[in-house]
Amino acid sequence: MHLGNLLEGMLPAVAIVGGAIPLASGLGLAMKYRKTGNIVACFFGDGATNIGSFHEGVNIAAIWDLPVVFVCENNRYGASTAIERVTRVAHLSDRAAAYGIPGFTVDGNDVEAVLEATSEAAERAHNGKGPTFLELETYRFCGHSRSDPGHYRPKEEVQYWKKRDPIVRYETFCLAEGLLSAKEIDELKKSVEEQLDQAVAFAEASPSPHPEDCLNDVYAV
């Protein structure tokens, strides 16, 4: 539930929609104050743009020019609710104007386009120019959770997006540009699958924690 890897600078995922946004601004404040040269990337979904912590957190990053990139993965649904049913603006990036910060809508299933937009946003953050709001348009091919078959989505819509699978598209791009050969792509896929298999095997082989360990780590001493 709260996946993270502090060694890689990845904080535990926050399971309250939008709840990490003020935290991201706070981390940005610490980085700016301490002059660490780091920046924060804060990821959330389309549904998070309607919760108060989004408004409060983005506004404070804007007024203090904090080094934060707000990355909204707009997959068009908050659980089962389509974004059009709960949001009036045409693009979620339109909301950036309300905070006086740059906002862009990007094809989130285009690896190169995402790289370009995030690089520019990161550069702005690094250069003291404050936060950027990125809306990455994308989709989820499965339901919201294990128990969700996703019946609320038109089949045509799912098909439309499946044809825009970012991995398949990037493979095609790499082949066309001569960046990778078909053999290299196969090897890459195999190595990723192996890593995943190893991770699952490691998890399954790992012992469960001691029940009484749930009493630890409530307070620092």
Next chain:
Amino acid sequence: MSMPSDVVLETQRTLTMVEALREALVEEMRRDERVILLGEDIGVPGGFGGAFTVTLGLEQEFGHDRVLDTPISEAAIAGVAAGAAMGGLIPVADVQYGDFLFIAMDQLANQAAKMRYMSGGQITVPMVFRAPVGATTRGAQHGQSLESFLMHVPGLKVACPSNPYDGKGLLKTAIRDPNPVIFFEHKLLYGSKGARKEAGGLQLITHVPAEEYLIPFGKARIVHQGTRATIVASLLMVHKSMQASKLLRDEGIDVEVIDIRTLVPLDQETIFASVRKTGRLVIAEEDNLTGGWGAEVAAIVADACLGYLEAPIRRVAAPNTPVPFAPVMENYYVPSAEKIITAVRSVL
């Protein structure tokens, strides 16, 4: 370590709560540049230094990089403080009225309080969140006492100083604590001067040493020693309990008054030792009765000291209504020394 006393010697240095809290902030900010302040209406030239002047003028010494005036965004104040704490700073955040903590509760109760637990102890959130509480003719949304709500959340610590001496010592300890601390200040105990002076406030000054001292969390203070009954109180109720104890003393009834000082951690041993001595317990809290911290104290005392109790445990608290606005109604609502005396008599 010297202790606060009802008797202030002429030669002793005295401060109000506001001055003592400000001194704690100044000392800690000079000591450690990671300490920053953020809150509503602080650091504004020509402004008033927060709702009750605690941070007045601090931007002149520490600059606007360390004294940050925020938008009216309580969720962000708490969340930014928590995030900054995770990022290596020690933020001391504040809101104008404790009632606004309800807006900030996701960031306090879900994020700040649980980040250490959710990260398996890898992340610490050393922050302080200051919140003025207490009924002061401001009605249902500017006069609540929220200590019990926050006390219930594992991962938070809760401090509630009753006098300037404790205010300075506990705030300095809060700033050095590696956990999120909710620091409750009672509006009638500020003793603020000038334009922000609080109507109905106590004329409260105590000896506050200019030199550094810390008051550890989880150490209650026996304000007055007695043998007939124990009164446990916090914040303003410490003073009402002392009024009650003085009146009872005139009748030859000597009660012990304990200032709880911090609700988390709670000094169980001092309370238990007192109840084992007196056999009788009255708890005085300003908040409405149901589910208050007094219920927790009553439960642990019943559990640990049942054999010593010679009478039922009594709680003196406000009725289960919102804080009323009309002064006469508020006067009826807030527990008084008379109600505490009545409760003490009922257990003797």
